[in-house]
Amino acid sequence: RRVGRALRRSGLVAGTGVVVLLVAGLARPASTEPVVGRDGEPVAGGVAELVTLPIGGHDQGVMIRGADVDAPVLLFLEGGPGGTALGSMRYAGEALEESFVVVTWDQRGTGRSADQREPEETFTLDQMLADAIELTEHLCDRFDEDGVYVxxxxxxxxxxxxxxxxxxxxxxAYVGVGQMVSQARTDEIMYADTLAWARESGDDGLVDQLLAVGPPPYDDALIYPSMLTGNPQWQQYPTGADHDGRSGYPLNLLVDEYSLTEQLRSAAGLIDTFALLYPQLEGIDFRDQVPRLDVPVHVVVGTYEAPGRADLAREWLAALDAPVVQVETWDRSGHTPHLDEPGRFAAFMADVHARSVGSTPVAEGR
Structure with a gap:
């Protein structure tokens, strides 16, 4: 009996401990640490904030970090739709913070902006663009800038x-990584490429799955990621020496910039937001709809990027009318060069800024 009572007490104590830890996790507020110098001390004149801004009638989360509050502003727009990049930019964006005020935005329905009570009718391409414009205007006003690097x-x-x-x-200036041009055409090419790879490699299970659903488009948007990302050639490749595996999903959610509640909502928000927004991208094709841009354009394409994305990006950029059109191919990158080779990307962005202000680029010929 004494043993039984002891075991019950131990179980009660352990269960209570779990509850306490869970409550503590739920109560822990999100935060971002100061930007520090090489000596490990906070940098004077830097900025490190997690803010909530009223954008498009809805509170949306933004992380702002930089070693110099007077540096040019860089607005980072994450992929998905439904992705969140606060963790990714904490793991891979520190070098950028030396030269820019880096603004990472959790878009409507994602990360710290994943309000589950938000009505679905607000998840439209037009609203996302309106949100981006409103945020950019706010950043220009707050930091007294004529424009930001996007x-x-x-x-x-x-x-x-x-x-x-x-x-x-x-x-x-606009900078693209993992550049999209025509979502519909990309999906068609990726389906054909994945089917060909599955047949060549003898993956009969994947062949059967692809043949069962047929080529896109699909009524169920959640078929896309499961069917079109099965080719390991686009997932497994060499990266830069400074690549941090935590910068990718889902490990990028495990940072102090999210509370436990926000981490849980982020996982659900990715699925919900993707399902709502992805079908709205089917009608976009920059080859026809964006023949001209009145800003400098710089795009980094990874050697291991899926051809369905890379080939269309090069085709569009070859015909694009813009003040500057720069395309670089990096041999240790795939769909996310800014994460695969973060130090190189920071140097690349410093070059973009140097060109913008008319000074000598920091590095040539990369």
Missing amino acids: VGSSWGSTLGVLLAQERPDLVR
């Missing part, structure tokens, strides 16, 4: 191009 990744590159097209007065 960096778009994957879906964020779609939004970034539309922002640069609609409001070039707010954009100093």
Whole structure:
């Protein structure tokens, strides 16, 4: 009996401990640590904030970090739709913070902006663009800038191009990584490429799955990621020496910038937001709809990027009319060069800024 009572007490204590830890996690507020110098001390004149801004009638989360509050502003637009990049930019964005005020935005329905009570009718492409414009205007006002550097990744590159097209007065330069051009055509190519790879490699299970659903488009948007990302050639490749594996999903959620509640909402928000927004991208094709941009355009393409994205990006950029059109191919990157080779990307962005202000680039010929 004594043993039984002891075991019950131990179980009660352990269970109570779990509850306490869970409550503590739920109660822990999100925070971001100061930007520190090489000596490990906070940098004087830096900025490190997690703020909530009223954008488009809804509170949306923004992380702002930089070693110098007077540095040029870089607005990062994450992919998805539904992705969140606060953790990614904490792990891979520190070098950028030396030269820029880096603003990472959790878009409507994602991360710290994943309000589950938000009505679905607000999840539209037009609203996302309006949100991006409103945020950019706010950043220009707050930091007394004529414009910001817009960096778009994957879906964020779609939004970034539309922002640069609609409001070039707010954009100093546009930079694309994982550049999207035509979501519909990309999906068709990736389906064909994945099916061909599955047949060549003898993956009969994947062949059967692909043949069962047929080529896109699909009524169920959640078929896309499961069917079109099965090719390991686009997932497994060499990266830069400074690549941090935690910068990718889902490990990028495990940072202090999210509370436990926000981490849980982020996982659900990715699925919900993707399902709502992805079908709205089917009608976009920059080859026809964006023949001209009135801002400098710089795009980094990874050697291991899926051809369905990379080939269309090069085709669009070859015909694009813009003040500057720069395309670089990096041999240790795939769909996310800014994460795969973060130090190189920071140097690349420093070059972009140097060109923008008319000074000598920091590095040539990369």
